[in-house]
Amino acid sequence: MEVGRLAWRTPTGAMLWEIWGRHKWIFPCHGLALAASACLVCWKEHGAPENAVGFVYLISSGCFFGSFIPLLACLGYIEVDAGRVQLGFPGRLLLKPVSTTRLVLVPMLFGGTIIVAVFALWTQLVVRPLIAIPASNLLRLGTVLLSFFWWMQALAWSLPSLKGRVVIDLLMAATHFLLGALPMLPMNALSSWQWPILIALLLAVVPTAWVGLKLVRQGRWEGPSSIARFWSHRRSPLAWSPRRRFHSAFGAQFWLEWRRQGWRLPGISGGLALLVVPIALIATTKLGALNPPPLGVILSILVLMPLLFSGVIGHALGKFDPLDTTRELPVYIAVRPMTDSGFVMAKLVMALVASVLTWLLTLAGACLCLAIMGAETLFSKAASVTPYGPVALAIGCVPLFLLLVILTWKNMVAGIGAVLTGRQWIVTVFLCKSAVFYTGLLLLGEFAIIDQDLRKALLYWLPGLLIVLLAAKIVFSICAFAWGLRRNAITACAVGWTVGGWFVCGLFVAGYGGLVCHAMNKPELWIWVALAGFLVLPLAELAIAPLALAWNRHR
Amino acid sequence: MENRLKFELNKDLVPARDLPEYRLRRGGHLNAGFKEVAIAVSGVSRHFGAKAALDDVSVFVPRGSVLGLVGENGAGKTTLIKHLLGSLKAQSGTVRVFDRDPVLDPVGVLGRVGYLSERRDLPGWMRVGEFMRYTQAFYPAWDEQYAGQLLEQFQLDPAQKIKTLSKGEQAKIGLLTALAYRPDLLFLDEPSSGLDPVVRRDILEAIIRVVAEEGRTVLFSSHLLDEVERVANQVVMLQRGRVVLNGSTEEVRRGHISAVLAFAEPPSKAPVVAGAYAVAGYGSEWRVLFGGSHLELETAAALIGARVVEERTPTLDEILVARAGRKGS
Numbered sequence: 001m002e003v004g005r006l007a008w009r010t011p012t013g014a015m016l017w018e019i020w021g022r023h024k025w026i027f028p029c030h031g032l033a034l035a036a037s038a039c040l041v042c043w044k045e046h047g048a049p050e051n052a053v054g055f056v057y058l059i060s061s062g063c064f065f066g067s068f069i070p071l072l073a074c075l076g077y078i079e080v081d082a083g084r085v086q087l088g089f090p091g092r093l094l095l096k097p098v099s100t101t102r103l104v105l106v107p108m109l110f111g112g113t114i115i116v117a118v119f120a121l122w123t124q125l126v127v128r129p130l131i132a133i134p135a136s137n138l139l140r141l142g143t144v145l146l147s148f149f150w151w152m153q154a155l156a157w158s159l160p161s162l163k164g165r166v167v168i169d170l171l172m173a174a175t176h177f178l179l180g181a182l183p184m185l186p187m188n189a190l191s192s193w194q195w196p197i198l199i200a201l202l203l204a205v206v207p208t209a210w211v212g213l214k215l216v217r218q219g220r221w222e223g224p225s226s227i228a229r230f231w232s233h234r235r236s237p238l239a240w241s242p243r244r245r246f247h248s249a250f251g252a253q254f255w256l257e258w259r260r261q262g263w264r265l266p267g268i269s270g271g272l273a274l275l276v277v278p279i280a281l282i283a284t285t286k287l288g289a290l291n292p293p294p295l296g297v298i299l300s301i302l303v304l305m306p307l308l309f310s311g312v313i314g315h316a317l318g319k320f321d322p323l324d325t326t327r328e329l330p331v332y333i334a335v336r337p338m339t340d341s342g343f344v345m346a347k348l349v350m351a352l353v354a355s356v357l358t359w360l361l362t363l364a365g366a367c368l369c370l371a372i373m374g375a376e377t378l379f380s381k382a383a384s385v386t387p388y389g390p391v392a393l394a395i396g397c398v399p400l401f402l403l404l405v406i407l408t409w410k411n412m413v414a415g416i417g418a419v420l421t422g423r424q425w426i427v428t429v430f431l432c433k434s435a436v437f438y439t440g441l442l443l444l445g446e447f448a449i450i451d452q453d454l455r456k457a458l459l460y461w462l463p464g465l466l467i468v469l470l471a472a473k474i475v476f477s478i479c480a481f482a483w484g485l486r487r488n489a490i491t492a493c494a495v496g497w498t499v500g501g502w503f504v505c506g507l508f509v510a511g512y513g514g515l516v517c518h519a520m521n522k523p524e525l526w527i528w529v530a531l532a533g534f535l536v537l538p539l540a541e542l543a544i545a546p547l548a549l550a551w552n553r554h555r
Numbered sequence: 556m557e558n559r560l561k562f563e564l565n566k567d568l569v570p571a572r573d574l575p576e577y578r579l580r581r582g583g584h585l586n587a588g589f590k591e592v593a594i595a596v597s598g599v600s601r602h603f604g605a606k607a608a609l610d611d612v613s614v615f616v617p618r619g620s621v622l623g624l625v626g627e628n629g630a631g632k633t634t635l636i637k638h639l640l641g642s643l644k645a646q647s648g649t650v651r652v653f654d655r656d657p658v659l660d661p662v663g664v665l666g667r668v669g670y671l672s673e674r675r676d677l678p679g680w681m682r683v684g685e686f687m688r689y690t691q692a693f694y695p696a697w698d699e700q701y702a703g704q705l706l707e708q709f710q711l712d713p714a715q716k717i718k719t720l721s722k723g724e725q726a727k728i729g730l731l732t733a734l735a736y737r738p739d740l741l742f743l744d745e746p747s748s749g750l751d752p753v754v755r756r757d758i759l760e761a762i763i764r765v766v767a768e769e770g771r772t773v774l775f776s777s778h779l780l781d782e783v784e785r786v787a788n789q790v791v792m793l794q795r796g797r798v799v800l801n802g803s804t805e806e807v808r809r810g811h812i813s814a815v816l817a818f819a820e821p822p823s824k825a826p827v828v829a830g831a832y833a834v835a836g837y838g839s840e841w842r843v844l845f846g847g848s849h850l851e852l853e854t855a856a857a858l859i860g861a862r863v864v865e866e867r868t869p870t871l872d873e874i875l876v877a878r879a880g881r882k883g884s
Contacts, residue, residue: 245688245691245692246688246689246691246692247692248692249692249693251692252688252689252691252692252693253692255689256678256689259680260680321678330676330678331642331670331672331674331676332672332676332677332678332686334640334642335640335642335665335668335670336665336690336693337661337662337663337664337665337666337693337694338662338693339661339662340661487659488659488660488661553641553642553661554641554642554643554644554658554661555642555643555644
């Protein structure tokens with residue numbers, strides 16, 4: 001497709017070409033995901049073994065979410081302005097002699113059409129053959145998706161520099177989530193409102209986007225906000241004394257990391273936990289339909305959310321500015337007199353604090369849910385779990401809490417080495433490797449369930465394989481540490497902390513695994529759990545992280 | 556005793572072509588005739604793909620010098636500064652700042668260096684005061700009183716977010732945080748690029764004060780050669796990654812002559828004057844920018860049947876434009 005062709009020599013053509021030109025790989029990748037899922041569905045319908053159904057569901061849903069989210073992002077027509085720390089409409093187009101109506105309608109209609117068409121394809125080819133879902137529900141889900149897509153566009157374009165816009169975004173996302181999931185939630189009394197609310201949202205979105213973009217074009221958001229102006233008028237601009245100083249360079253770097261990224265996981269997980277609490281509250285009132293309330297489901301959601309989000313948020317952990325698209329180290333950080341391992345340690349400690357805070361918030365949310373939905377039922381069951389009563393159960397949960405913190409932290413730091421290199425191709429290779437590895441692992445697991453011989457072979461070879469992998473990991477880490485020490489990328493102190501931390505956490509996982517295996521009357525599994533624990537906990541990633549940063553810092 | 560790099564000098568700045576004539580020595584003590592070298596770049600080359608950003612560059616800067624780095628866009632000025640900061644690794648040759656390798660010992664080098672980036676790459680989400688506090692944490696020598704003075708001088712509001720500052724104000728906060736810990740060596744990459752004359756003056760005055768009052772080593776790159784002439788006592792001119800001029804500002808200017816040549820018969824096309832970097836004019840009088848002495852100019856003019864009717868010392872600006880215009884010089 002050439003820009004020079006007549007059809008593309010119009011403002012609309014140029015705007016559409018830009019979507020294609022910048023994201024042309026997303027469309028074939030999405031097509032591949034859809035084709036793969038459709039093939040799996042065909043296989044399921046024509047002779048797949050009964051126990052392979054779970055596998056088909058798993059892979060299809062992975063393909064759907066994995067390919068739909070990038071599609072939404074590329075069709076959104078939202079650009080990052082790292083300098084002004086904001087997301088918004090591409091600034092260069094605002095000064096072109098094009099009407100605001102066209103600027104608003106072209107991306108909304110084009111993106112909306114593609115989204116709805118692709119969703120319809122997915123539902124026809126994959127979803128309906130797998131799940132017996134009524135057509136009316138699919139229509140509602142498609143409308144919710146369209147409304148969500150348009151509102152995300154409208155908010156990003158209209159409120160580029162509004163402080164706290166993320167709260168409005170999250171509220172809007174939560175509203176759409178509730179509208180989409182209403183029939184599955186214990187809120188029957190609210191179900192009759194979903195269509196009127198949806199129609200109101202759809203009617204309001206285009207005028208909102210138009211007015212918002214018009215104001216942006218008029219420069220209404222330029223300069224400090226009226227609130228900021230009010231405060232700056234109330235005091236002399238030069239009457240300033242430095243607040244408490246940072247005690248060390250590490251403290252300053254930790255503060256920077258926390259301000260940029262640290263709050264994200266606790267914020268999102270805590271926010272969603274708070275969203276679950278009102279649902280729990282409604283479920284227990286006469287508006288709700290479930291009695292007894294689904295405690296198990298709600299608690300599972302609360303526990304799974306931080307683990308899922310930690311991987312997604314952790315992907316950006318290696319960046320120093322999440323909005324930066326270049327991946328290079330910002331100059332104002334690169335020129336600071338700090339070792340590479342110092343920068344990495346600040347990130348690791350930030351991730352640890354974020355994990356702890358996330359689980360404290362989740363715990364608080366879970367306790368609130370229990371208090372609302374009948375804690376006495378759960379606590380009365382505690383006696384059957386342990387003969388020592390609820391207090392013993394609570395104390396016994398402390399190691400579980402620590403294990404969840406460790407797992408969340410591990411998820412967050414898993415890709416830190418790749419991102420710290422500042423090379424997009426390495427990040428892409430890492431993501432592909434992870435996708436292949438985890439898909440392979442899933443496939444292996446699923447085939448092991450189907451094929452008994454494979455299962456026997458795996459069980460025979462697994463301990464040996466784990467030992468070899470662990471040995472390889474230790475050797476690789478030693479080499480990386482030695483190289484890092486030789487290049488001054490890491491200090492001996494940092495090596496000590498990293499290795500010590502890995503060993504202590506590994507012992508903890510092994511010990512906890514031992515207790516669980518003993519409780520399950522399968523003590524022979526303990527050695528596997530211990531080996532897997534040491535293998536899963538990051539050591540090599542942390543050993544190469546300072547070297548990766550040095551490679552980025554000294555190009 | 557610290558292992559400092561000493562360099563025997565009979566000039567303040569050593570021309571790259573004379574490098575082998577000087578003995579580069581390590582260790583020992585400062586003696587008469589020796590001056591400590593703040594920057595020692597020797598035979599550094601750097602390629603980005605097929606393009607040579609730096610080609611066998613050698614520059615030595617003694618402590619206390621103010622070096623102006625000049626050249627066209629893409630000449631390699633920023634690339635050279637990035638090598639000195641350790642942001643880029645030399646593909647060949649060596650870079651030493653205070654006798655330390657900035658790649659292998661970034662903490663040792665960066666702790667003594669202040670840097671104002673051309674890109675004004677500042678964290679837009681921070682407030683001015685927060686950025687000062689953040690920067691302060693890395694430098695034990697941070698002078699709070701001096702920082703406060705600069706804050707007042709630059710009329711910056713510590714409560715304001717950096718992303719809402721104007722370009723000039725961003726340059727000022729960048730300079731403030733580069734100066735407040737009184738670094739031994741200051742790198743200023745296009746400090747006044749894109750700024751209005753008032754902000755340019757403020758920044759230049761701050762730099763001049765650093766140089767005059769504290770005698771620190773400063774390396775600054777600029778397109779505005781009147782600034783270089785005003786502040787720098789040494790100048791290095793880069794052209795397509797190569798050092799084409801290297802010496803004191805006065806030496807460089809006096810090594811060139813801007814002259815008017817008169818011809819008895821107007822030449823039909825621009826005359827070719829041996830040693831001239833630029834020839835422009837019409838009819839019987841042509842202005843040339845000549846690299847050499849008065850005697851050499853007289854000889855070159857005589858060879859083409861012309862005589863020198865007017866001559867003066869050119870400005871650095873004229874020299875840069877003339878030399879940049881002569882491709883491959």
